[in-house]
Amino acid sequence: MSSRLVQLRTSKSTAPAGTPPAASSADVDEIAPDAPRVYLETLGCQMNEADSALILGQLREQGYARVRDPAEADVILLNTCAVREKAEDRVYGRTSQLLRHRQENPGLVFGITGCMAEHLRERVTERAPHITLVVGPDSYRGIAELVDRARAGERVIDVELDKTETYAGIDALGSAVDRDDDGVSGQVTIQRGCDKFCTFCVVPFTRGRERGVAPRDILRQTRRLAEHGYREVMLLGQTVNSYRYEDVSFAALLRAVAAVDGISRIRFTSPYPVDFSDELIATMAALEAVCPQVHLPAQSGSDRMLAEMRRGYTRAEFVTLVRKLRTAMPEIALSTDIMVGFCGETEEDHAETLSLLDEVRFDSAFMFRYSDRGITYASKKLADDVPDEVKGRRLREVIELQEQHTRASHEARVGRTEEVLISGVSRRGDCMVGRTPRFQRVLLPLDAGPPGTLVRVPIARSTGHSLRAG
Numbered sequence: 088m089s090s091r092l093v094q095l096r097t098s099k100s101t102a103p104a105g106t107p108p109a110a111s112s113a114d115v116d117e118i119a120p121d122a123p124r125v126y127l128e129t130l131g132c133q134m135n136e137a138d139s140a141l142i143l144g145q146l147r148e149q150g151y152a153r154v155r156d157p158a159e160a161d162v163i164l165l166n167t168c169a170v171r172e173k174a175e176d177r178v179y180g181r182t183s184q185l186l187r188h189r190q191e192n193p194g195l196v197f198g199i200t201g202c203m204a205e206h207l208r209e210r211v212t213e214r215a216p217h218i219t220l221v222v223g224p225d226s227y228r229g230i231a232e233l234v235d236r237a238r239a240g241e242r243v244i245d246v247e248l249d250k251t252e253t254y255a256g257i258d259a260l261g262s263a264v265d266r267d268d269d270g271v272s273g274q275v276t277i278q279r280g281c282d283k284f285c286t287f288c289v290v291p292f293t294r295g296r297e298r299g300v301a302p303r304d305i306l307r308q309t310r311r312l313a314e315h316g317y318r319e320v321m322l323l324g325q326t327v328n329s330y331r332y333e334d335v336s337f338a339a340l341l342r343a344v345a346a347v348d349g350i351s352r353i354r355f356t357s358p359y360p361v362d363f364s365d366e367l368i369a370t371m372a373a374l375e376a377v378c379p380q381v382h383l384p385a386q387s388g389s390d391r392m393l394a395e396m397r398r399g400y401t402r403a404e405f406v407t408l409v410r411k412l413r414t415a416m417p418e419i420a421l422s423t424d425i426m427v428g429f430c431g432e433t434e435e436d437h438a439e440t441l442s443l444l445d446e447v448r449f450d451s452a453f454m455f456r457y458s459d460r461g462i463t464y465a466s467k468k469l470a471d472d473v474p475d476e477v478k479g480r481r482l483r484e485v486i487e488l489q490e491q492h493t494r495a496s497h498e499a500r501v502g503r504t505e506e507v508l509i510s511g512v513s514r515r516g517d518c519m520v521g522r523t524p525r526f527q528r529v530l531l532p533l534d535a536g537p538p539g540t541l542v543r544v545p546i547a548r549s550t551g552h553s554l555r556a557g
């Protein structure tokens with residue numbers, strides 16, 4: 088290992104020249120000469136991104152240093168996701184690519200963390216003998232010790248699910264070098280696991296039962312974000328609005344988070360449609376800091392498919408919820424998840440999904456085809472009987488239709504004045520970027536203001552997926 092000191096990036100690395108850093112000098116990290124170095128890649132959702140910061144924070148406390156070049160690493164971790172198709176192949180493929188770094192460092196340790204750890208534990212030795220560390224989502228508190236053992240040559244597998252682990256007391260914010268966010272919008276995990284057991288979903292099996300983080304811990308983390316210059320907080324949970332901790336409901340938690348000084352905007356994802364209470368809708372409408380934006384996963388427009396998926400609602404109930412949200416917050420933006428080709432889905436079911444898209448006119452959507460995830464109810468009891476080419480064609484149809492709605496949603500903002508929270512400089516470096524309360528992306532002139540600034544700007548035009556301030 089090199090003995091030089093390496094300066095890593097700051098959390099405000101996207102700020103234009105001359106922008107004063109909002110965070111402290113602790114945001115610049117140096118690697119001690121003898122610190123073991125860990126390289127981590129994250130696959131999957133925002134929950135996994137937040138977990139990666141937690142993992143790196145735990146390792147840092149025990150003397151590990153993060154590097155962003157795998158060639159410099161002593162330990163390579165992949166924080167994995169089991170939700171989407173081909174995830175397992177991607178994990179094996181990626182670790183095989185990274186295996187070449189063993190030539191420079193024969194002691195290099197490969198590990199996987201996250202949702203696939205549970206899933207892979209039996210196959211991993213056979214399929215990828217170079218992976219000697221497998222750590223599930225409830226074992227991060229002790230991850231430094233597990234990594235130490237793997238570095239000492241042991242094959243380490245710890246995938247026990249823990250009904251009570253919420254990582255209370257751990258500062259998930261960690262050091263700025265452990266975070267990959269923009270330093271303006273931060274994430275706080277408020278709930279782990281899921282009890283809903285939708286028939287297609289691996290989450291209850293890979294992340295265990297639903298449990299809420301204590302409100303004092305959530306507020307402590309939110310205050311810490313505000314102290315470090317963050318202006319927006321995203322509350323994360325698999326079914327975030329099902330949150331409950333003793334007698335504290337999600338609506339009560341929103342009120343408490345909205346009272347934290349320095350936080351101008353609150354978002355949350357992903358809510359479970361069934362648990363969207365009238366009290367929660369009224370609370371959202373009453374709190375200025377809560378953004379008028381909700382990701383509301385529909386999955387299908389067919390009652391028959393919704394029942395097969397055990398989503399717990401009918402199409403009519405979903406549409407009623409949409410109507411209530413729009414009545415309480417006329418400006419609200421709605422996004423959704425749509426799954427095509429679930430077990431037994433007919434052309435009529437598919438047509439119902441297309442008609443739901445037309446009826447609700449979501450502002451945006453994540454659309455994907457069903458794939459058998461191996462350990463779910465659907466995998467064991469239902470036939471994955473929609474041919475691949477039919478799934479592909481149905482997916483194209485929902486994407487084409489949604490694309491029209493997404494474009495229309497953006498074009499409808501042209502000529503209006505929007506409040507934009509500036510988050511940084513665009514990748515090409517030619518403009519600033521930010522988000523409206525409705526989560527639409529806005530491109531602004533470079534002199535619009537530093538990251539973390541709220542500005543009101545007229546919208547001159549739409550590119551279909553983002554807006555340009557004029």
Ligand code: SF4
Binds near residue numbers: 291
């Ligand atoms: S609500 Fe359903 S889809 Fe969402 S995480 Fe839980 S089981 Fe999975």
